Amino acid sequence: MIEEILPDIYKIEIPLPRNPLKYLNSYLIKGSERNLLIDTGFNQQECRKAMFEGLEKLEVNLRETDFFVTHMHADHSGLITALATDSSKVYCSEIDAPLINFGVSGVFFSEMHRLLVLHGFPLQEAAKAIDEHPAKKYNMGKTQVFNTVKENDTIQVGDYVFKCVATPGHSPGHMCLYEEKSKILISGDHILDEITPIIKITRWAANPLRDFFNSLVKIEQLETSLTLPAHRQIITDVQKRIRELKEHHDIRLIEVLNILFEGEKTAYQVAAKMTWDVKYSSWEQFPVTQKYFAATEAISHLIYLCHKNMVRKIDKEGKQLFELIR
Numbered sequence: 002m003i004e005e006i007l008p009d010i011y012k013i014e015i016p017l018p019r020n021p022l023k024y025l026n027s028y029l030i031k032g033s034e035r036n037l038l039i040d041t042g043f044n045q046q047e048c049r050k051a052m053f054e055g056l057e058k059l060e061v062n063l064r065e066t067d068f069f070v071t072h073m074h075a076d077h078s079g080l081i082t083a084l085a086t087d088s089s090k091v092y093c094s095e096i097d098a099p100l101i102n103f104g105v106s107g108v109f110f111s112e113m114h115r116l117l118v119l120h121g122f123p124l125q126e127a128a129k130a131i132d133e134h135p136a137k138k139y140n141m142g143k144t145q146v147f148n149t150v151k152e153n154d155t156i157q158v159g160d161y162v163f164k165c166v167a168t169p170g171h172s173p174g175h176m177c178l179y180e181e182k183s184k185i186l187i188s189g190d191h192i193l194d195e196i197t198p199i200i201k202i203t204r205w206a207a208n209p210l211r212d213f214f215n216s217l218v219k220i221e222q223l224e225t226s227l228t229l230p231a232h233r234q235i236i237t238d239v240q241k242r243i244r245e246l247k248e249h250h251d252i253r254l255i256e257v258l259n260i261l262f263e264g265e266k267t268a269y270q271v272a273a274k275m276t277w278d279v280k281y282s283s284w285e286q287f288p289v290t291q292k293y294f295a296a297t298e299a300i301s302h303l304i305y306l307c308h309k310n311m312v313r314k315i316d317k318e319g320k321q322l323f324e325l326i327r
C-alpha cells in the first residue's frame with residue numbers, strides 16, 4: 002500500500018510475514034534530481050515484491066535514488082544490496098553501518114551467542130535462537146559500502162533538508178531524521194506507537210536503556226508536528242508517546258527489582274518472570290526467538306539498574322547473575 006503523506010513524501014508498506022511487527026513503513030522522498038528511500042524491509046521474497054512494486058508505481062529510477070538506513074536491524078537494512086545501484090549513496094550512522102556488515106559476516110551472531118550463554122540461556126536454546134533469528138535469515142546477504150553520517154549532518158532532497166539526529170538506545174547507532182521547516186521527524190524504531198521499541202543489550206553499547214532515555218529527551222526538545230515511524234501508525238502527538246514510553250520502562254524497572262527481591266538470578270531467569278504482551282501462557286511456550294528478545298531486553302534493564310547502584314553483577318560458574326543491593 003502506498004500513501005502520500007505530505008508533498009513528495011510517500012509511505013510504502015512492506016509486509017513482514019510471520020513477524021509480530023506486521024509490516025515496515027518505508028518512506029520515499031521524491032526530489033527533482035535524487036530521491037531518498039528510508040528503510041527497506043527484510044531480504045525476503047514478500048518484502049522484495051512489495052518494494053519493487055511500490056517503486057514501480059511511484060516511477061522511481063533506482064539510479065537516481067539514495068538510501069538512508071535508520072539503524073542496523075535487518076527489517077530496515079535487508080534489501081539495501083538488492084536496491085542500491087553503483088550511483089546510489091547508502092547513508093547510515095558510523096556506528097550501525099559496520100554492525101550491519103557484522104550481521105552479514107556472522108560476527109554479530111557469534112558475539113550474541115556468547116552473551117546469551119553468559120546470561121543463562123541453555124546452550125541448545127542459545128544456538129537455536131541465533132539460527133532462527135530473522136536478522137540471520139533475512140539480512141542483506143552480502144556486505145555494503147556505506148556513506149556514514151553523524152549528528153547534525155544534513156541530506157537535502159528537493160525542498161526538504163533532513164538533519165541527522167543520533168538517537169542510540171534501540172540500536173547503538175540509531176539515527177532519526179528531522180526536517181526543521183516542516184517539523185517532520187522520521188523516527189525509525191526510536192519512537193513507535195502502539196508497540197514499544199525493544200531495548201536490548203549488545204557488546205556495542207554499555208547501557209542502552211540509559212541511552213534510550215537520553216534519546217527520548219533529545220526528541221522531546223524538538224518541535225514536531227508529524228512523526229513518521231518505521232512500524233505501525235503515524236504519530237501526531239510525539240510528546241505524549243514519549244511520556245508513555247518513559248513510563249513503560251519505569252514500570253519494567255520496578256518489576257525487575259521485585260523479581261530480584263526473591264534472590265540472585267540470571268537475566269534468562271528474570272525474563273522468565275517478567276510480564277510480556279504475548280499470547281503464550283508460560284515461558285516454556287515462548288518460541289526461542291521470543292526468549293531471545295525477552296532476555297536481551299531484561300539484560301538492558303538489569304544493566305541500567307547496576308549503573309544506578311541498585312543491583313550488582315556476580316560472576317558464578319561462567320554465568321552472570323544479578324542481585325539486589327540491599
Ligand SMILES: [Zn+2]
Nearest residue numbers: 072074171190
Ligand atoms: Zn529495529
